[in-house]
Amino acid sequence: MASIHLDNVVKRYGAFVGVKEMNLQIADEEFLVLLGPSGCGKTTTMRMIAGLEEPSEGDIRIASEVVNGLDARDRDVAMVFQGYALYPNMSIYENIRFPLRMRGVPKNQQDALIRRAADMVELGDFLDRKPAALSGGQRQRAALARAVVRQPQVFLMDEPLSNLDAKLRASMRVQIKHLQRKLRITTVYVTHDQIEAMTLADRIVVMSRGEIQQVGTPDEIYSDPANTFVAGFIGSPPMNLIEGQVHSGRFIAPGIDIAAPGHMHGNVTLGFRPEDCGIAPDGQAGLTGTVYGIEPTGDSTFLTILAGDKQVEVKAPRDFRAPLDSCASIALDPARLYFFDSATGQRMRSTQ
Amino acid sequence: MAGRTTRGESLWLRYMVLGSWALVCLVPMLWFLSIGLRPRTEIITPQPVYWPTFSLDAWHALWSDWPIGAYLRNSVLAVAGSVVIDLILAIPAAYSLTRYEYRGREDIGFYILSTRMMAPAIVAIPIFFLFRNLGLLDSVWALMLVYAAINLSVVTWILRSYMMDIPKELEDAARTDGASDLRILWEIIIPVTLPGIITAAVIAAIFAINEFLFTLLIASTANAYTMSVALANFTGGSDGIIYNAIALVSFLAFLPIFILVVLIQKNLSRGLTMGAVKG
Numbered sequence: 001m002a003s004i005h006l007d008n009v010v011k012r013y014g015a016f017v018g019v020k021e022m023n024l025q026i027a028d029e030e031f032l033v034l035l036g037p038s039g040c041g042k043t044t045t046m047r048m049i050a051g052l053e054e055p056s057e058g059d060i061r062i063a064s065e066v067v068n069g070l071d072a073r074d075r076d077v078a079m080v081f082q083g084y085a086l087y088p089n090m091s092i093y094e095n096i097r098f099p100l101r102m103r104g105v106p107k108n109q110q111d112a113l114i115r116r117a118a119d120m121v122e123l124g125d126f127l128d129r130k131p132a133a134l135s136g137g138q139r140q141r142a143a144l145a146r147a148v149v150r151q152p153q154v155f156l157m158d159e160p161l162s163n164l165d166a167k168l169r170a171s172m173r174v175q176i177k178h179l180q181r182k183l184r185i186t187t188v189y190v191t192h193d194q195i196e197a198m199t200l201a202d203r204i205v206v207m208s209r210g211e212i213q214q215v216g217t218p219d220e221i222y223s224d225p226a227n228t229f230v231a232g233f234i235g236s237p238p239m240n241l242i243e244g245q246v247h248s249g250r251f252i253a254p255g256i257d258i259a260a261p262g263h264m265h266g267n268v269t270l271g272f273r274p275e276d277c278g279i280a281p282d283g284q285a286g287l288t289g290t291v292y293g294i295e296p297t298g299d300s301t302f303l304t305i306l307a308g309d310k311q312v313e314v315k316a317p318r319d320f321r322a323p324l325d326s327c328a329s330i331a332l333d334p335a336r337l338y339f340f341d342s343a344t345g346q347r348m349r350s351t352q
Numbered sequence: 353m354a355g356r357t358t359r360g361e362s363l364w365l366r367y368m369v370l371g372s373w374a375l376v377c378l379v380p381m382l383w384f385l386s387i388g389l390r391p392r393t394e395i396i397t398p399q400p401v402y403w404p405t406f407s408l409d410a411w412h413a414l415w416s417d418w419p420i421g422a423y424l425r426n427s428v429l430a431v432a433g434s435v436v437i438d439l440i441l442a443i444p445a446a447y448s449l450t451r452y453e454y455r456g457r458e459d460i461g462f463y464i465l466s467t468r469m470m471a472p473a474i475v476a477i478p479i480f481f482l483f484r485n486l487g488l489l490d491s492v493w494a495l496m497l498v499y500a501a502i503n504l505s506v507v508t509w510i511l512r513s514y515m516m517d518i519p520k521e522l523e524d525a526a527r528t529d530g531a532s533d534l535r536i537l538w539e540i541i542i543p544v545t546l547p548g549i550i551t552a553a554v555i556a557a558i559f560a561i562n563e564f565l566f567t568l569l570i571a572s573t574a575n576a577y578t579m580s581v582a583l584a585n586f587t588g589g590s591d592g593i594i595y596n597a598i599a600l601v602s603f604l605a606f607l608p609i610f611i612l613v614v615l616i617q618k619n620l621s622r623g624l625t626m627g628a629v630k631g
Contacts (some may be wrong), residue, residue: 052524072527085525087542102530146529156528
């Protein structure tokens with residue numbers, strides 16, 4: 001159990017910068033998710049914490065001890081990999097036993113620890129099998145058992161669920177969160193799946209191109225995005241982002257003419273979430289366009305509106321239907337509008 | 353029912369084709385065996401023989417006239433020893449060429465392979481002098497070293513290709529589990545590469561058992577004569593070409609390799625990495 005600190009950590013591969021000047025404090029027992037598209041540096045960051053890669057600059061501290069230059073096997077971390085990485089030549093029992101053997105846990109204690117870890121992930125009946133004889137979900141649970149068996153200071157999980165099908169992923173997610181809460185071990189979890197990030201994390205770190213875009217609780221990331229990248233990455237479907245102009249207090253773009261906070265002018269991007277707008281009664285529309293598509297999902301209907309050449313997603317009631325190309329009027333909730341500087345992508349907050 | 357019949361027929365056809373091919377491959381060996389077990393006069397007669405007479409005379413003559421036991425022992429010792437040397441050297445070399453990153457890694461890999469490209473005749477004379485100065489002429493130990501040197505590149509490259517298929521994640525996992533590089537090699541890499549190790553060993557053994565040039569150069573008596581060089585002894589001398597002996601010794605040299613391949617055939621094709629990663 002330990003906190004993790006990253007101080008000005010940089011990772012370079014030749015001329016390419018994989019991770020830029022990263023500063024991050026991870027609290028003891030925290031569940032932190034590194035979220036971002038592939039190539040954003042999240043896995044590299046995790047591998048540096050694991051000791052599988054050395055930072056080019058900066059310090060990494062685990063439990064306030066600088067671990068730079070310390071080999072992975074000398075750091076008290078356990079890692080779960082995307083491809084499970086079970087040893088194919090060993091039974092599940094031997095797989096779970098491997099970290100105990102390597103770290104010199106006395107032989108007479110090993111068996112109890114292995115059985116306890118296997119029971120935690122409900123694999124007690126499969127200990128004699130080889131990894132090849134298990135299903136994908138069972139393999140990933142075996143990999144989890146191997147990680148938890150020796151109570152490390154830090155858990156590192158690198159997209160552990162992305163090889164599983166959707167249903168299994170949902171149940172494994174709950175299992176991972178439950179395990180982490182029960183064992184109270186600091187966990188860093190890498191994923192590109194925002195649902196995983198939202199459901200698992202105490203705090204999310206959104207990364208792009210080697211840089212932290214925003215750090216915050218899932219709620220903060222969702223309802224208070226720092227820039228267009230975060231706004232467009234989180235949510236399913238993500239936030240609508242419409243580029244337009246602000247002139248004398250009005251935001252104007254094709255199909256949209258609404259009030260904007262007084263201090264803004266010039267090129268501004270408007271953002272609003274599909275669930276924060278609705279079908280408007282006549283004459284009250286903030287946005288008008290034509291119906292491009294309708295997708296009923298059961299509990300609601302997603303409506304795609306073409307405003308100018310821009311597609312806008314709107315969440316409508318489940319029984320809403322409209323013919324294609326008919327006119328649609330959408331009301332926007334003025335309290336739930338986000339404005340971003342079009343040039344930098346940064347959020348423009350109303351001055352209070 | 354109908355589907356089942358079709359399947360049975362296609363299976364039957366498959367066995368027919370495979371069986372015929374096996375026969376084509378095995379006929380030379382059976383022919384050699386028949387030459388070895390028939391009287392010399394019958395072998396060299398130009399008329400076809402419809403009712404061959406088999407006897408073990410040639411077999412007994414071979415053992416009483418020639419030190420076949422010594423030849424066999426030399427072959428087995430030199431080949432087995434060379435394979436062991438190759439594995440001891442090639443396993444770490446292949447692992448290094450696969451996993452560690454250092455300057456000139458690819459060049460070193462290619463250099464190792466290039467030693468195989470050299471025409472053997474170029475190094476024949478230097479090797480003769482080398483072993484003479486070492487006092488190892490006409491010795492099984494010298495053959496062991498020469499065979500090992502000849503096959504080292506092939507063994508290294510076969511193992512390297514197997515090791516490159518091992519997912520890097522497996523080693524990362526072992527490292528975070530607390531294993532040192534040597535432990536990873538011993539507990540993960542070698543067991544997972546076992547089919548490759550066996551394949552490489554068999555191929556090296558086949559090359560070694562067939563080696564002729566350097567053996568002829570180094571060996572001069574039964575101290576170091578192997579099966580392959582012994583064959584050459586049967587072509588000259590006062591007795592003329594001793595067809596029976598050639599056929600029998602060839603068959604003897606073929607047999608152990610044949611048995612070896614049949615025994616490990618399952619291992620050769622078994623993918624041990626199955627289940628390591630999603631697949």
